[in-house]
Amino acid sequence: MSKINKYRKRDHTTGLSGQLYETKVLTLILFRALNHKNIQEFVLGTNIDGVGAFDDIVLSYKTNDSDKHRALFIQVKHKDHPTKDKLTIDIHLQKYFDSYLKIKHKFITDNDDVIFKHSMENMQCEFIIFTSAEENFSKKTFIQESREANLIKTNDNAKIFQYNYDDKDVDSLISTLVKTRAILLAKSLLKFIVKDNFHNIMSDDLIKIYHVYLAQYIFDIETLQNNSTVPYRKTKFRQSFLDSTEESFVAMKHVINDELVKIGNKKERGKILDIENLSWKLPPNFGNPAFCFGGNEIRQQRRLNYVCSLLEKLFQRVQSDCSTLNVIKLDDNSVVDGTIEMKELETRLAGLVGNLLVYDDETGTLKFNTNEESLSTDNIRLLRRLTDKYDLSRFRFDININTFPKLSLYNKEHDRELVKEFLGKLTFYTNQATEDEVETIIKTEIQNISNDDTFNDSLVRYQSEAIFLKVHDKVQKWWKQRDSAPYLTKDCQFYQQAEREILGSPLLNVVHFMNIEKNKILEFESDVIKNLFEMQCNSLGFDWFLKSDKRTIIVISNHIDWSVKKIWIL
Template sequence: MYKKRAGTSGIQGQLYETKLISLIYFRLTHDDSVEQFSLATNRDGIGEFDDVCFKANIKGFDKPLAVFLQAKHRENDKLLTFTSETDLAKYFSSYLKIRRAFDPSGKDMIFERKYDETECFFIMYTTAKGSPKNKMYEGAFAECLKELIGTGGCCTQPSYTDDDLDLLCKIVMKDQITTLATQLAKFICDESDSEMSTNNDIMLRYHVILALNVFDVSEIQPEGHRIASFRQDFFTNNEVFIVLFKNILCLEVLKKQKSEKNDGQTLLLKFLSEPSDVPTLSKLIGSVLTYKNDKLELVSESVTDDLQRQFVKVNVPQATVYEAAELAAKEYLLSLKLKVPASFGNKDLTIRGNNKKIEKRLNYLTTKFVELLKQSELNDIVTIDESLGDGFLKLNGGIACAVGNILVFDETSRLLKFADNCESLGDLAKTWYETLIVKIENLHEYKLHVKVKNFPKLSFERGEYDMSIARDFYSKLLFCTNQANQNGVEKILREEIEDQPCSGVHNFRVRSELIFLKYHDEIQRLWLRPEGAYLTEKSKVFENAVANAMSKPLMDVIKIIHNTKNKLFTFNEDVINRFLLLGPVLDTIIVSEVCVLTVAKVIQCLGSKDHIVLDLEYILELPLKSHNTLCKELTNTTEEIIFIVVCKSFRDWRDADNRLEDLAKSIGGKQIIVITNMLSVDIMKDFFSQTSNIRKDVVNVFANLSVESQKNFLATYKIKFLGKYVSLNMIIDEMPVELIDIFVFYKLCNDETVEIGSTKIYSNYDKLFYIDRRVSRTKTQEHDKFYDVKDKVLETLYDLEDDVVLISGKQGMGKSTLLTHLSLKTKELDPKVWIVRINLCEYQRIYRTHTDDDKVEGIEKSLEFICQIALDDKSIHFEWDRGSNTGRYDMMNSLEDVMDRSVIQYFMLKGEENIHLTELPFFIHMSNLNQCGSCHPKAFQVTMFLHYYNRAKLILLIDDFDELIPKHKEIVDELLKVVKRNPRKNKIWITSSSPSSKLELLFGPSYKMENFSHLEQKTYLNTAWKLAINIKNRSIKNLIEQSEKFLDINIENKKYLGAYIVLLEFIKVEAMTAEIDFPYDELYNNVKTRFGLCETTIPFILDDVTPSELYLIVLDCILPSTFM
């Protein structure tokens, strides 16, 4: 057994995963080269690569194969990208979790060995396109992986740079620091009088750094240990990793203490009114709130529902949480006196034993060191690696105990060196140091390059071990792109089932349909179970499905197939009773607009009576032999079976008349029910003459279904929401079922597409070029309730807590691109949010329809304007129906007064239906919707828009505010005033080239978009060139000549010179990867000589260059069309 996480809620994602698991399990059980395997799904605790996990022993390989796969089903064929630091960090963190999970002493079927004893692969498996820059994986397991998981393209591997490795090393460091802080917090909160252990890898690596930066460590106590107390300057240290350690430690200590507060509700209420109040938040962390996955969460079960609803809307910056945690934990931490081993911090050499043993050990270390230093030939750099043996390397009695006393960090070489003197050393360290000085000439010139996994560190520089982990990740990371979608996976699995040896059985093709349905149905059940049980070579899931299908007559197979495919619909009892009162059912043709609903209703009316559904769409497509077999079985049936013949529409099937005549004869004289549409009634009457009655099914509305069926329907059926397919239950919450109108209900039942919302929120932009943007804000005296924000990286539209977010940035800064990227990322995080993007310049021509003396007419016109854009339909209009109310509604009236007495209605210019929406205080109440025009194609869309608006689930994006003419700006100002007064508080983002004083007066100070840093500029250029230049297929000489010509033309512009130097560095790296000679040093020195530059004055691209200018440098200047 294994621990599972909940599976994906999206129906497309669920089907993709379950069908993929079905295919992989099928292949594992039928591949002769697979000797043994264990297969798991939705494995908890291992991060992103958890959708499908399996380990298999393959013939001919010494190591077992382990695959950890994330399945990404895309509705389009967009390019799979892996350039975001956030994405890279997410997947690398999963790799680290999986690597740590391997444990030879454990009993887990996948992780029961050491990591190095298993050939692991971490796979991004997707229908998306692969990048042409990726290289094909041609390793030993390439063919094996293709046979077991392939449904499309081959596996590829991403290329990477030294910068990528550096980023991963920092992630390794952060991961280790987080583990270190968590371990220390656990020790602190155990509240025992025991001594802290350094007998683990993390503490062994970092105990010296802790002694130098976190703790004051005492001399050895009489009992043999030392005392460590937190240093005051630890809390003011600005080193990035020390700050991270402090933040995690404080949060973990507060979490583990779990103190109760009697005034928790009062404090929470105060915090919700002022989320930036650090002192209040500090009193809540650990008792009422916890910080998990970069988000505050409630832990107290006594919080009221009202406070919980308010809390969900609060977004507190990470920096605020960390500040509050430090405030809450600092005093407690400073009061602690912790027992640590004598070896902690390497205050002195740690060598156990009497004087004679100590002297003998020092002699051994000296002799070994002398040998090592004499063997050094490369600039006096000595390599310390695992080959030297544990005895020489260990902490107690080995050179590891010299780190921090005799061996110190050299800032120049970033390696270890010997201390300059021995004045501050402990007694044993001083003795050994003096011996080494005598034995080794020029001791201080030697540097030590450590390549040992578990060895004390003196800095947060990346080490050889960190680099080896980063390289291992890239060597095991595979992209399986261009794979089949869920329908394609199903098709492949069906074909492979049909190719099995049992395919020689008569009518196997028909039976294989049942095998697939039964088999996939069982896999789905296993996938949905909360507990995880491994599928192995001994499991009989597929064999059971085959045995079940082969034992059935063909008639039963068809019956089971229909029942398996049509489980969704059961009706309320009163609906069935009314249906029976309207006329007979047996020997009747029932005319229906949606046959699938009427079939379900008829089956429910029949109760326990035996029946079989003969769907002509399926029956008339059977192979001729299967058709004849079925007709024979039907003819020979003597049991009291009721036959339900279904004809959704009569098509020109091959040999349809003859086949239909055979079918009619085979059930002649038996009880039948025919369900068809109006156009096919006469045809059905001709063939099935025993039908003596014709009747119509009544209108079937969604509310007629039973509660359970409604839930199943909402979970199963999908609509296209803002261009993406989502299940209905994802976007319909707390919404009256009566508002799912007949038009939508029937379309979905007939497998037609229902679309909601405009897809214009996604303007064209190239994700590959995108770099996360930073914003800053400085509070002013006029806005003193706001707080300063510095270099906040934006990843989603939820990252800034303001109800209205003002973003300013000069032309070319990428404001529209920012909104697009944040929209996409927000939809990934929260697929059910409705984002409405309003490009004001595009809608200037319709402002006049929203004005009366150049003013917006309040909430109805504001809603109308937004709704038109949200649904991309300018024919939608809202009007007030004031009824008997008199008096003119004025913009300055309170919204509450208007809502108390008014009624909204909307109508379509192209239709006659009006849908009335009664306004209640603070809420648009959508009553009587179904009775008034609910079959209008747009009715459900408008209903959903108002549903989202009422619950503050819209996010409005208003672009190009300052490009409006002054007259129209006033109109939009009025619209925004209405939105601001509205108690719904739907979130709004507004962009402009410069801060608007009017908007800032309404909503607070603007956030300013920051320019790219030099590193971000370099990353942007390198990404663009990597996509545009294929070094392997291009002459290096021509590339250099063209770039030098460009430099001559733009010689006066420093930003071009800086870009040229970055280009040289880029070509150097690419040429090395492609094993092509490139005279980098020569070209670089030529530039320096030509322009009289030294290292410190090499110009970089100017600080104020915008992203659009960078793009022009790449495409219009540095890379003319001859390069592309």
């Protein structure tokens, strides 16, 4: 038996009509994924915690003709009046972008999850707004249907398009990006501050990226304390941070204050923990306060030579005779001199950020710090070696390596590309089927594959409806699970179990089940009536019915022999 993978769930917030629409769309996607001949494997989840607005349906799958996994993150928007409640550009792009950033972060940090253990860069991800509403977008670009459309599209009149954005939209989303980073950073910090777990703080991916930024703009770090077994630096929040009205700082303080109130109520019996008087410990190297090569003199000299040679190779890539700045651009795919991969270069240069390499406000890049009074001995040795050959004031570093230390929450060029990346993956599926229409589609598709001998041709419509009702009931129960739930996979037996239960039961049981589930009158053709009573009842007799807990069956037919028949047990 294959391993059951579970995921954390958020609390349900959907109303009844939205719930039915969501669970029926889930039932449809599950059916299609199970019966899609090209899908090798898949995992399906709903209301997944930590992915924001795109948590209604998350489907990750792999096809036979591709080595890459694909993932669909879907928000399902139910509309009671599709023609009146049209989808417009006021659809909270910022909220969706915030959710996109959370998902990107989850791919980095949640490596135990069966979906997020993969690298997002190595997956084909699509972020979808799926709705029965019509659209009223003034700026849109219709796109060619992807293979994903076959899994979720519900009618031929549906529209599939992307938002045709402009620079104003990009600028607005960048402000959301910076604020989201600040909030995520504050949440990461609190995990270590409240537990006094300073030993492991640099193991957090986000803090490792922004530890120099925190040291220079957020924290007031005291001198090194050596009077304990493990050296540390005592720390508190900077007064300039506490007094600031800058949006990202305000967002961070809001998160921290909220958490401190919770901690006070839970652990301190209502005592209010004050952000202004809060203090904690940090490891000595937090924020790169001083750079040193380490080792004996021979090893130090060897490391000095190596770092100098790396920097010189970078200089040679961009150096020119003009008077403009030479900007060295590096990303995760960069290779120096054809042999030195960026991961190695990152480990050599990361320790220079915050001391020898500082933030340049004018360009938003890194520049050399030539003020020797603020540098360590090894910084000065490196600086002097380089200044003998180069004018360091002409060089800037534009580094967009994911794990490289950052000195700002904002990177103009990189962030613009990130916003465009999101908008390029955001797709709108409008004019989709309504709740009742989705149900009809599922039953029709069940009928279309129900061509074996186990189905009775004259009864297939009712058997398919009964199968749908049973599967949808199972999906609803799965949807309602709290705290955690198992992902559904190719091993899911919802449809097979429903098929066995329906096709293996006397038809009167099926009819009774459908009547109870749907609570409505069932209309039969005369040949179905014949099957119902002559074939089933004559072969089995009424004993099974009389001995069961079934109480009433009402048959309504235009056939003269079966105009109205009632069978009941008191």
